[in-house]
Amino acid sequence: MPELAQVVVDVPTMQTNQPYTYQIPPKLEKQIQVGVRVIVPFGKGKRTVQGFVVALDNASQYEGELKPIQAIMDLQPVINPELMNLSKWLADTTYSFWISCLYTMLPNLLKAKTTRIIRIIDEVDEHVAFDIFHGRDELEMAAVQDKPAILSELFKLQKEGKIAIEYQVEDRAKAKTVTGIRSLLNFEQLEDERASLHANAHAQNRLLSYLQSIGSQVVKQKDAEHKTGLKAATFNQGQQKGWLEKTPVEVYRQPLAMQVTPDDAHLAAPLQLNADQQNAVNQINQAIDNHDPKVFLLQGVTGSGKTEVYLQSIANALQQGKTALMLVPEISLTPQIVNRVRRRFGSKVAVLHSSLSNGERYDEWRRIERGEAQVVVGARSAVFAPLTNLGLIILDEEHESSYKQDESPRYQAREVAKWRGKYNQAPVVLGSATPSLESRARAVKNVYHLLRLPHRVNKQELPPIEVVDMRDEIKKYGESNFSQKLLTDLNDRLQKNEQSILMLNRRGFSSFMMCRDCGNVLKCPNCDISLTLHMDTRTMKCHYCGHEEPIPRECPNCHSHQIRYYGTGTEKVEQELHQLLPQARIIRMDVDTTRRKGMHAKLLRQFGQHQADILLGTQMIAKGLDFPNVTLVGVLNADTGLGLPDFRASERTFDLLSQVSGRAGRANKQGKVIIQTYNPDHYAIQDAKTHDYEKFFNQEMMLRRQASYPPYYYTVRLMASHPEEAKAARAMADIYGRLKQGLLSSTVILGPTPRAIARMKRRYYYQIVIKYKKDPYLHQLLFDILQDTQSRGFKDVQVSIDPDPQYFM
DNA sequence: AGCACGCCGACT
DNA sequence: GTCGGCGTGCTC
Numbered sequence: 001m002p003e004l005a006q007v008v009v010d011v012p013t014m015q016t017n018q019p020y021t022y023q024i025p026p027k028l029e030k031q032i033q034v035g036v037r038v039i040v041p042f043g044k045g046k047r048t049v050q051g052f053v054v055a056l057d058n059a060s061q062y063e064g065e066l067k068p069i070q071a072i073m074d075l076q077p078v079i080n081p082e083l084m085n086l087s088k089w090l091a092d093t094t095y096s097f098w099i100s101c102l103y104t105m106l107p108n109l110l111k112a113k114t115t116r117i118i119r120i121i122d123e124v125d126e127h128v129a130f131d132i133f134h135g136r137d138e139l140e141m142a143a144v145q146d147k148p149a150i151l152s153e154l155f156k157l158q159k160e161g162k163i164a165i166e167y168q169v170e171d172r173a174k175a176k177t178v179t180g181i182r183s184l185l186n187f188e189q190l191e192d193e194r195a196s197l198h199a200n201a202h203a204q205n206r207l208l209s210y211l212q213s214i215g216s217q218v219v220k221q222k223d224a225e226h227k228t229g230l231k232a233a234t235f236n237q238g239q240q241k242g243w244l245e246k247t248p249v250e251v252y253r254q255p256l257a258m259q260v261t262p263d264d265a266h267l268a269a270p271l272q273l274n275a276d277q278q279n280a281v282n283q284i285n286q287a288i289d290n291h292d293p294k295v296f297l298l299q300g301v302t303g304s305g306k307t308e309v310y311l312q313s314i315a316n317a318l319q320q321g322k323t324a325l326m327l328v329p330e331i332s333l334t335p336q337i338v339n340r341v342r343r344r345f346g347s348k349v350a351v352l353h354s355s356l357s358n359g360e361r362y363d364e365w366r367r368i369e370r371g372e373a374q375v376v377v378g379a380r381s382a383v384f385a386p387l388t389n390l391g392l393i394i395l396d397e398e399h400e401s402s403y404k405q406d407e408s409p410r411y412q413a414r415e416v417a418k419w420r421g422k423y424n425q426a427p428v429v430l431g432s433a434t435p436s437l438e439s440r441a442r443a444v445k446n447v448y449h450l451l452r453l454p455h456r457v458n459k460q461e462l463p464p465i466e467v468v469d470m471r472d473e474i475k476k477y478g479e480s481n482f483s484q485k486l487l488t489d490l491n492d493r494l495q496k497n498e499q500s501i502l503m504l505n506r507r508g509f510s511s512f513m514m515c516r517d518c519g520n521v522l523k524c525p526n527c528d529i530s531l532t533l534h535m536d537t538r539t540m541k542c543h544y545c546g547h548e549e550p551i552p553r554e555c556p557n558c559h560s561h562q563i564r565y566y567g568t569g570t571e572k573v574e575q576e577l578h579q580l581l582p583q584a585r586i587i588r589m590d591v592d593t594t595r596r597k598g599m600h601a602k603l604l605r606q607f608g609q610h611q612a613d614i615l616l617g618t619q620m621i622a623k624g625l626d627f628p629n630v631t632l633v634g635v636l637n638a639d640t641g642l643g644l645p646d647f648r649a650s651e652r653t654f655d656l657l658s659q660v661s662g663r664a665g666r667a668n669k670q671g672k673v674i675i676q677t678y679n680p681d682h683y684a685i686q687d688a689k690t691h692d693y694e695k696f697f698n699q700e701m702m703l704r705r706q707a708s709y710p711p712y713y714y715t716v717r718l719m720a721s722h723p724e725e726a727k728a729a730r731a732m733a734d735i736y737g738r739l740k741q742g743l744l745s746s747t748v749i750l751g752p753t754p755r756a757i758a759r760m761k762r763r764y765y766y767q768i769v770i771k772y773k774k775d776p777y778l779h780q781l782l783f784d785i786l787q788d789t790q791s792r793g794f795k796d797v798q799v800s801i802d803p804d805p806q807y808f809m
Numbered sequence: 810a811g812c813a814c815g816c817c818g819a820c821t
Numbered sequence: 822g823t824c825g826g827c828g829t830g831c832t833c
Contacts, residue, residue: 016832018833044832
């Protein structure tokens with residue numbers, strides 16, 4: 001029996017980013033396992049924290065006295081051996097805390113909430129008892145946290161021993177329960193009860209029979225009522241008479257209650273594959289069967305039937321007794337795709353949406369963890385789904401930037417998927433119509449295995465794309481979001497009773513209030529950014545810190561009333577469209593109209609049922625939607641992303657236009673795409689127009705090579721922030737010096753420069769970008785820098801490191 | 810993070 | 822002379 005446990009504690013700092021050794025008390029030694037959560041004393045005082053057991057041991061190098069583990073939170077490990085290994089690798093490669101990585105892999109509910117409670121333990125004077133404690137004998141620390149006067153008073157009382165601070169670690173993970181019943185008597189005893197009943201007590205008589213029929217089982221009371229037709233009151237009588245007892249029964253919450261999970265007997269059959277699809281499935285299946293952790297890049301034009309390839313490969317993995325993980329970008333985690341997987345695999349499927357409540361997410365997670373679901377579909381964080389015996393991992397739309405988490409731990413789900421593939425000896429399939437340059441370049445070098453689906457399943461041509469030069473339009477017809485060409489075609493579709501999709505590209509775009517007299521733009525008081533108008537709440541909001549203020553009636557600078565709203569939001573476009581095409585029925589989809597749970601699905605369903613003629617939306621409508629009656633797709637402003645100081649701007653624009661084009665003419669009707677732009681000659685737009693990925697790839701690779709960007713170079717971004725600009729700049733200059741000295745001369749260090757949005761949440765940001773091919777010193781040096789900046793000499797400076805950043809701005 | 814220790818300025 | 826500010830270091 002091991003006597004010691006190595007525990008990673010929930011204190012996310014660089015200094016505590018290591019396991020601590022604890023004694024295992026004899027009464028806990030049978031229950032303790034690697035991967036369970038524990039409560040341990042940590043530091044001075046009575047402070048306790050949650051932690052994870054990461055190893056069991058018999059000896060420790062630590063000289064001091066070891067404290068004992070106070071309690072175990074889990075009966076079974078919540079982190080299995082694979083995820084334990086993964087968490088360590090994740091912390092190392094993303095420069096983040098081990099504890100943060102462990103929590104990232106689990107549903108939120110397993111993160112403990114610690115509360116500090118102040119309790120009166122001796123006589124205090126009336127002022128304290130009433131003004132601070134409100135007549136009670138305890139108080140939550142959080143209530144007085146930001147009141148320094150009270151805090152210092154409490155501090156004194158603590159010194160005098162009149163109050164004490166208690167720490168409570170509270171486990172929020174609660175299974176949902178309903179009332180269940182269980183018989184307290186055996187068959188004969190129940191029979192005896194029956195003998196003493198009145199002859200007309202039919203209900204009770206029936207209850208007794210029912211109790212006899214269930215034996216010692218626990219049954220949900222609702223089910224029992226349903227089965228017997230008896231009322232709750234009868235069960236209460238039974239309880240009073242001592243026939244039965246009520247006991248909680250654990251149930252899963254019903255996240256998709258509205259959607260039908262088909263009966264496993266009525267699952268949809270696989271579709272017939274074409275030769276290319278069959279070849280892809282064969283190769284993937286072979287890798288599954290041979291435990292070959294190969295990475296496939298499945299490059300297929302929109303409508304080429306990638307999803308069917310995924311589904312049939314998953315089916316094969318299941319047949320081999322293995323499990324499968326399918327990741328899709330959040331934005332395309334639509335009911336359409338989810339239902340398709342459910343129709344094929346029924347109750348074997350677990351879905352991890354971002355829109356699940358914490359409780360629902362916890363329930364789905366437990367279904368996976370207990371092996372009740374063998375197929376998981378989900379967005380980025382589902383890559384940590386606790387599936388065992390993985391046979392296949394799929395990443396759909398692998399080029400999507402949402403696979404990278406933009407806060408610590410800044411992991412790239414694609415890399416995590418590859419790690420798990422290797423660990424499980426399972427193939428990984430990266431699917432895309434427009435692969436990221438990184439992935440395609442690896443396929444060229446045979447690091448990945450390229451599979452192509454060059455033909456659309458219905459043999460239909462890709463829709464013709466027409467590019468409209470908006471500079472000409474404005475000269476001829478004045479300012480409008482709609483070209484004559486687009487209006488004519490929209491009208492035409494209305495006549496034919498066909499549908500259209502309009503997309504407003506919101507990237508690099510802001511809608512703001514500006515004064516026409518003095519040019520003053522309304523800005524956030526905390527951040528270096530203009531406020532955005534939100535009509536739904538009638539406020540101006542800051543997208544970075546959440547600051548909110550009323551819409552001004554006059555300019556705060558010159559008090560002119562000529563303050564107006566600029567920029568194009570979906571709302572404004574919708575209004576304009578109503579004026580231009582009064583007869584058209586429009587559904588608008590953006591963050592405002594889809595915020596409420598289930599609205600996303602509802603709006604899409606309405607559009608699918610042709611309750612509207614035009615679907616107007618932001619990027620969220622570009623992916624994965626498949627409406628057979630849509631024959632026109634319009635992009636109102638194709639190039640707003642091109643102007644951004646971002647080396648992936650062209651790639652993103654090309655992807656977006658290619659994706660959105662795929663929405664037109666999916667069934668047997670010929671579709672058409674109109675792209676409005678101010679940069680009609682840009683290669684990203686021209687190549688999208690001709691559906692020429694290869695040409696775009698070659699052109700973009702050339703530019704990346706010239707400028708030493710990925711995939712030719714790796715990149716890391718360092719950011720430092722401080723409430724005072726000079727302190728942030730100074731810290732960064734310091735870091736620059738250390739990098740310059742410690743790294744190879746072939747490594748390029750850019751900066752330090754203020755970030756594009758230099759001030760956010762009252763802090764100033766500076767950044768450095770490092771470009772390198774291979775630098776053996778980099779990894780350790782970055783860790784050293786993190787360590788040092790979090791201790792001395794860098795007071796209040798926050799430093800963070802972003803490996804392989806998605807944006808440089 | 811949260812707490813203690815220890816070193817300097819401004820008060821009873 | 823002490824009280825309390827904050828910079829520094831440690832938590833098994």
